[in-house]
Amino acid sequence: MAAAAASRAARIRAVTARHEHRSRSLVSLLASLAAVLAVVVIAFASPASAAGTRVRANTPVAEHRVGAAQRVAADQVGRLRPPAVRFVSATGVATEEGEGLSEAFHYTGSQNVASIEANGLRAGSYATPNGQLSPLQAQIDLALPPNRGLPGATLQIDVAGLRDAGYEIPEVTPVGRSFNMPGGGSEIQFPYPIPPEFIKVVP
């Protein structure tokens, strides 16, 4: 009798242990699934994942190549963009590092405007975050050569748009002295051509 009771108790313990083991396995499986899901969500939401996404939602070119789903993803990434880091240049003008910059300005001779509007800016072009410079200030602060005359035109470059399209935005650097001009402003040099879609003439 006692032996039968002991055997029954042993069977009950074995069954209970099996149930507990199954429960632990299920919890472990659910935890693993949650971890995988979290990794996928983070990967899709990070700016790094968007680096290869060529998106320019408001241009015909991107409309041609990019689906609506990708544009939505890019919009989400845009919202997750870290805040701009600001610094103050030698002239006291607050500017932003290339990573957070949304627009930059190219000061040039009026004779270049038509060519820029048609072809875009050539690789190696300079711009500055400061769009409020007079022609004379631009020549001094940006150390432009005085023998070319004052820059009579200002062009606005859509840096945020370039970034969204997948371009890497170079760093903003202080302008040093050259051509007997003191410099002191800040500048950014683009190592690639800038398409005309990202440029507009400041009236």
Added chain:
Amino acid sequence: VNRSEVRSAWIENQVLASERAEASKQSQEALLAVFDRYRELSDQDRAVVDELLAEQAASSDENARFDALAVIGEFRVVSALPALRSLAERLETQDSPGAPYEWAKVNRLIGLLVEQPSGG
């Protein structure tokens, strides 16, 4: 002046104009210098340079390609049309950030040359 000298002179002028423009922080000025040089060419030399421009339009050198496309557009170099069509096809399969914009530019250029083939 033979064909090879015309080509060399054009390339040399292009490189110098580019260096000068970049040194003066006005990279775009290289284009104006190249346009001026093209205007000075005789008809015979233009034919040689037009051939070179078509080759440069297919070049992997971004600035050479940029300048060539600008000259082709400015002076309506219709003989470059086959090269432009090849470039447009190549750009279609590229996934660099600038590829779709250059593709659009090349297509605009093709449209311009097809519609208004008169040279400047």
